[in-house]
Amino acid sequence: MLLTIITALLFAKIKHYNLRPLIKAYALYPLLLLEIGYWVLQATVFMHNYFFIQYASYVKSAYLYVMFIPIIVYKLYKPALYGSVSVLVGTVLNRLVMSVNGGKMPVYATLSRYTGYYSEAGMSNTQDIHCVGTAATKLKILTDYIDVGWCILSIGDLFVHAFTFIILFYTIKCLNNELAKS
Numbered sequence: 001m002l003l004t005i006i007t008a009l010l011f012a013k014i015k016h017y018n019l020r021p022l023i024k025a026y027a028l029y030p031l032l033l034l035e036i037g038y039w040v041l042q043a044t045v046f047m048h049n050y051f052f053i054q055y056a057s058y059v060k061s062a063y064l065y066v067m068f069i070p071i072i073v074y075k076l077y078k079p080a081l082y083g084s085v086s087v088l089v090g091t092v093l094n095r096l097v098m099s100v101n102g103g104k105m106p107v108y109a110t111l112s113r114y115t116g117y118y119s120e121a122g123m124s125n126t127q128d129i130h131c132v133g134t135a136a137t138k139l140k141i142l143t144d145y146i147d148v149g150w151c152i153l154s155i156g157d158l159f160v161h162a163f164t165f166i167i168l169f170y171t172i173k174c175l176n177n178e179l180a181k182s
Contacts, residue, residue, distance in 0.1 A: 001164060004164045008165045030069055031066050031070075037059065057128075074170070075174075076171065090158070090160035097156070100139055106134070110145075146158070
């Protein structure tokens with residue numbers, strides 16, 4: 001999620017929006033706290049402790065729930081609708097690839113092997129929806145193969161993350177519009 005947040009901040013900066021009002025955007029603080037918690041979870045994975053990985057799905061759900069706060073506070077209903085469609089598309093893509101691969105999401109690690117985030121032993125120790133991608137994997141283009149070193153994403157995941165991008169960008173836009181009015 002960190003890349004999504006950084007991308008939204010960079011995009012807002014490219015659009016010449018001031019990022020300073022984010023300091024007082026209390027509606028985004030739960031997102032910040034959740035992101036810190038997620039990095040703690042990621043750190044445990046780097047240390048090859050896979051106990052907390054079972055809670056990763058709850059963290060992903062929590063991201064969506066905390067996004068309701070800025071949507072309601074800043075009345076971002078139209079961007080939220082676009083973001084919801086993006087989440088729906090991403091979810092359908094992820095479910096599609098899982099359905100043709102026996103209910104599992106195949107993972108193709110590249111960079112994460114070098115950073116120490118990914119290990120096949122750790123993958124086999126976890127009881128989640130992921131499995132190691134093989135030559136028999138179907139719809140490889142939709143599997144988890146976008147490896148950034150600490151996270152391996154699918155195209156569907158990018159659509160899901162777009163929701164956060166959209167809400168964060170429009171929050172910055174709204175804050176700048178309020179600043180311009182005062």
